[in-house]
Amino acid sequence: MATLDSDDEITAATIGELEPYAVKVVIEDYNPGWPIWYSEEEAAIRAALGVLVLRIEHTGSTAVRGLAAKPVIDILLVVPDTADEDAYIPALEAAGYTLRIREPNWLQHRCLIRRTENGAPWSVNLHVFSPELGAVEIERILAFRDWLRTHDEDRVYYERIKRELGQHDWKFVQHYANAKSDVVEEILRRAQRG
Template identity: 85%
Template sequence: MDSDDEITAATIGDLKPYAVKVIVEDYNPEWPTWYSQGEAALRAALGTLALRIEHTGSTSVPGLAAKPIIDILLVIPDTADEATYIPALEAIGYTLRIREPDWYQHRCLIRRTELGAPWSVNLHVFSPEPGAPEIERILAFRDWLRTHDGDRTYYERIKRELAQQDWNFVQHYANAKSDVVEEILSRALRG
């Protein structure tokens, strides 16, 4: 999502400007525990509908500074069939926030501390098809950063620099990292 119009079109509910600075914290050794507890809750809520659950994003990379939001990748048979999984996710505190039918049928649900959750989560939901290419990219990026100190340090430096700027929407911060992500990802995919 590059333009404000695309961000608005994909957002469920009110789109409010990001009113606080992006906070990038030093690595927190509690993040894997938060993920494990989140994974267990997802498995209990979804059962066999959850084909795959992975800890992704910067909080999944030991030693990497990150926004204190756990990113989880959830793969289910058909993201477009929201009635089969959204109610179960809402029952455990998630809210559908982004619907992108033209981008691998991606859905993003959130849980936020400011709404009573013990920690914040971005839950990215894909189906194996058409989402397989993006699933592969997400996991390749994570796995590369876990094993390549130079790129992990480089990525952290860029994130910290960008966090010093003011962003109208947090998606703008994510977009600003895109060139660096693609550069690192190209090495990971060639790897």
């Protein structure tokens, strides 16, 4: 999982104007509607991209039943070549997504977003990888999700850390994500030892 460590790195990867987060991270109790929201997004993405969708998964905390989370649906999308933006970005933009992050030096990762403040019914982070370059990261993301789905102790531990970190003021939401990285790596090590 990428960590953009400095404000300069965050700025360099961001498409458009980078605005400070300026609010506390809101962690909500688990919402049983989150999987439904994901299903609707998956259908829209498949309709927009067709055969370019090599894999699509609900990831992040909203994908783990019982886990409190920011009310943002995280989606992992695998397309043939993330660097070939013309092949998939226009169709996703037509479906209401905005390209927000471009990381050519980190697995050619792209992140598109949809936000409620821009009229979307719910907020979405759509993380896009290619199968070859992103293979290890794709498996890490899914291993983390699957471990939390089946290991209550780590789910409770992760939620406690998220709630504690949510009480801090963060200049950018990436800083909050970075602050969780040690705990994520700790849990991932357990998941990978399985």
